[in-house]
Amino acid sequence: MSRFLVERDGQTRVRLSEGMELTKSQSVLAVLGLVVLFAVPDITRLTSLSFQAIHRGILFGLAAVGLNLLLRHTELVSFGHAAFFGVGAYGAAVLASHFDVSSGLLLLVGSVLASTAIAVLIGYFVAGYLDIYFALLTLAFNQVLYAFVLQSGYFNYSDGLSVRPDGLNPPTLFGLQWTSSGYDLILYYFTVVVLVVSLLAMWKLVNSPFGRALDAIGQDRTRARFVGIPVEKYVWIAFAISGVYGGLAGGLFALLQLHVSPEPTLYAFVSGEILFMAILGGFGTLVGPVIGGVVLVYLLIQAPFYVEYYNALTGLVLIAVVLFLPEGILGSIPKIGTGLARRRSDPGLLREDVATVGSSLRRGVSRAVTTVRIIVFGVN
Amino acid sequence: MLEHVLNGLYYGSILFMIASGMTIIFGVLGILNLAHGELYALGAFCAFSIVGFVAGQVAAPTGPATTIVFGLVVLAGSLAAAAVLLPVGGALEAAFIRPIYDRDEVYQLLLTYGLLLVLTDVMKFVWGPSPVDVGVFSAINEIPTTELVGFSYPSYNVLVILIGVAVFAWLAWFFDRTKTGRIVRATAINREMSTAIGVSTDRMFTLVFAIGAFFAGFGGAMVSIGPSSASLGMGLSWLVLSFVVIVIGGLGSLKGAFVGALLVGVSSRVVTPYYPQLELAVPFLLMVLVLLVRPEGLYGTWGEIQ
Structure with missing residues (x-):
């Protein structure tokens, strides 16, 4: 292992200095972020941003x-x-x-x-x-x-x-x-x-x-x-x-x-x-x-x-x-990443997601409607 | 000088109607409602529509008797406008705020700020972007009040001061003397225990939020009937001032909100004519002073904050 690469928890990490370490995916993201930051003037010239x-x-x-x-x-x-x-x-x-x-x-x-x-x-x-x-x-x-x-x-x-x-x-x-x-x-x-x-x-x-x-x-x-x-x-x-x-x-x-x-x-x-x-x-x-x-x-x-x-x-x-x-x-x-990976392997989960979002929206609306009914009519 | 004090009391009364809702919502629900200023603005806009409609149904005042009838009609109209806020407040609480009671306070702030932005645009959609004015102010000023003691001051402001006191009296009566009010206070002090003895905390929280929204809306109605008009940005400065009031009075304290509102109102109106550069700073200097000397505010709290 060189000075900038350390092995920890079974993962290779990029080490910048004492205590400042990045996992492989994090370092890819960091480099990507830097590139995007420096490219912003060019990106905005080419697009309507x-x-x-x-x-x-x-x-x-x-x-x-x-x-x-x-x-x-x-x-x-x-x-x-x-x-x-x-x-x-x-x-x-x-x-x-x-x-x-x-x-x-x-x-x-x-x-x-x-x-x-x-x-x-x-x-x-x-x-x-x-x-x-x-x-x-x-x-x-x-x-x-x-x-x-x-x-x-x-x-x-x-x-x-x-x-x-x-x-x-x-x-x-x-x-x-x-x-x-x-x-x-x-x-x-x-x-x-x-x-x-x-x-x-x-x-x-x-x-x-x-x-x-x-x-x-x-x-x-x-x-x-x-x-x-x-x-x-x-x-x-x-x-x-x-x-x-x-x-x-x-x-x-x-x-x-x-x-x-x-x-x-x-x-x-x-x-x-x-x-x-x-x-x-x-x-x-x-x-x-x-x-x-x-x-x-x-x-x-x-x-x-x-x-x-x-x-x-x-x-x-x-x-x-x-x-x-x-x-x-x-x-x-990270959560979205693992969630997406799981959904790719098991498309059935997507239907569940839709059902969850739908039911939580429905619950919110029905709570609101019940409350309004109670306030306006005095009873549910 | 007397005029400035009266101006301050008028200002403080309006401020109290907004801050009272904020303080009871904070005391019971434990949520600092950033959308409260918009509820106040919504009341002002509703007053424009409803009071405008009912005032059109009665003839313009000609003599003292008809003026008083006209005044009563306007008052009923603004109560009706504020009543619109009851279901609105209840629905907002049930749909958006109920899921986040257990979350970090930063999320509660973020959510109510989101509601603030959405409500602004709802009002922009319904009433349009330009300010609207009810225009019954001068007619109400025909009602004689201060002229009776040989002093000239807009009667409308005097009426609002009286209404502010009445609102405080009603709220104090409600929370001190009625069964529902005591249940609300019990819920504020210990949520789990009140659930255990069969109180529905959800209902209580909805009720408190609706009451808070009602009085904010009523304050808004009072302002838009008065010399100023209902506009989209009107809620923001009052929101920040309500923070000041409830902090000065003690978070969650009704009496504190009343005293704090009058203190802020009177001090800022009395100081302004002499030191105009202090107009904006006075309430905040008061707040800093109170917080540094008595962090729990003038009256502490009547409901423990969780």
């Missing part, structure tokens, strides 16, 4: 990866991640429009610093709370920030700030001034690199002793405290780290949109969307939130062009995920 929407989806997905650190490991539901996303975006926008910083990388550094500071500050207050209180407290801080930005002249109220340092051209990337389409392309590849590096860092992190401690905190705080884990401090650190991810995503979002306004970056429902991306993609997985982000953002942005009732479409997708794919899109792939 929207490049912008996918790019935005990846950015929101990156924020959702940060949120997933809390959701998956410490089992805390954060309803305020738009705060970091928005602060990141505004960090870049303020540097560009008030201080005329023209280097895109410096703007990103600014947004990460700003969002980290905010995350550290909010984390200090919320680290001791649990469950719904944690969710609502993060939501409250998020809304306070939103209200503050919306009412502040420095941030230009609801119109927001432009991310064009000289008022005309986009920021420079790697010291060069790009044309509009070149800028988008370079920014996209840069995003992909940032995404891959962030995912690897997150992977390393959750496999570190710190990540294990977070798992312990999520399972039982009291026990975690008994074995000597400083619970509040670790939750605080995890919160700050997820804020870094949010800020990075927000800063890239500012560079992509070249204009930052409060509604699409800071509003409480953006927080909700980031949370739902993580669940939609599969919050038990590392990469799931990114996929959830791309799918949800694509639905939200592109569906209006194709169907009139796009909200209902998104809503039905979410309801279907809750009822039929509880592990999310990526989390369900």
Whole structure:
């Protein structure tokens, strides 16, 4: 066995570093995913898919990866991640429009610093709370920030700030001034690199002793405290780290949109969307939130062009995920894979599936009808 | 100043009608219903159709007596509009929410958010994308109230404040004094035990959800009859504010929701004229303050949350 291949549980695994191993099928999927990521600009040129929407989806997905650190490991539901996303975006926008910083990388550094500071500050207050209180407290801080930005002249109220340092051209990337389409392309590849590096860092992190401690905190705080884990401090650190991810995503979002306004970056429902991306993609997985982000953002942005009732479409997708794919899109792939294999060998199972779906739908409808009858007529 | 306080009370009354439903649904079912704002909007749209219809059946008011008749007709119409929400709420609970009581709370949030989106489009399908207005507001203001004490303030707002108090009184009576209400509270405190003594928890949950939907719809009807109109996005900001109210009052506490709603309403309306930049932030600052000082809210809970 070479340095990169190890034998474990009777399977050959690709080993990237200590604790970071992939099975054969996972590595094939990972390589495939990377190729697809880098090929997106070409794919969108050849098909009618929207490049912008996918790019935005990846950015929101990156924020959702940060949120997933809390959701998956410490089992805390954060309803305020738009705060970091928005602060990141505004960090870049303020540097560009008030201080005329023209280097895109410096703007990103600014947004990460700003969002980290905010995350550290909010984390200090919320680290001791649990469950719904944690969710609502993060939501409250998020809304306070939103209200503050919306009412502040420095941030230009609801119109927001432009991310064009000289008022005309986009920021420079790697010291060069790009044309509009070149800028988008370079920014996209840069995003992909940032995404891959962030995912690897997150992977390393959750496999570190710190990540294990977070798992312990999520399972039982009291026990975690008994074995000597400083619970509040670790939750605080995890919160700050997820804020870094949010800020990075927000800063890239500012560079992509070249204009930052409060509604699409800071509003409480953006927080909700980031949370739902993580669940939609599969919050038990590392990469799931990114996929959830791309799918949800694509639905939200592109569906209006194709169907009139796009909200209902998104809503039905979410309801279907809750009822039929509880592990999310990526989390369900293994299950779907084995299910498909079994059905190929035994087509009779398909009829059973149809019957199951049919009967569960029928049961839902009949429950609803009975309830309505009871409410309207008083008897069943 | 008095006018701002009254504005705040009006605002708080509407807020209470929405938040009361959310808080009892959370207290009993253990579900934070994100679709509640849309139920409120649905009530507003139903009021447009139903109140518009019944108000057309009676003559426009000419003197004080006919004004009061007109007001009563409008009130009956908005009750009827809210009553539409009873079967709607019950059906939603039975079909969608009942299968996920045992699931993680993130799934419950995701499902109710999905319902929110679907409901928005149902309303868009039925009433169209542009806002609609009932337009009986000025006629109701003919009813004399504040003029009797030598002070000018829209009578409609005064009526809504009174209705808000009445709703609170009815809910308190229902949960404290009636048998059904006590059964609901027992179910909230211990689901298994109440099943064991023969209570159908499914029925109770459906009932609670329907009641919550009814009052949200009633609040919506009150708003769309009032100076503002029924529009598609109207539920969102109220939804977020209702979170604030029920957190300030204590999750699951009815009294807390009442006090919290009035507190949020009055503080935001009184502060706004002097510090307009604080308008949006005040409720949330209140919430942060309450959560940091008294995490369980002002009144704690009357039903244990599972």
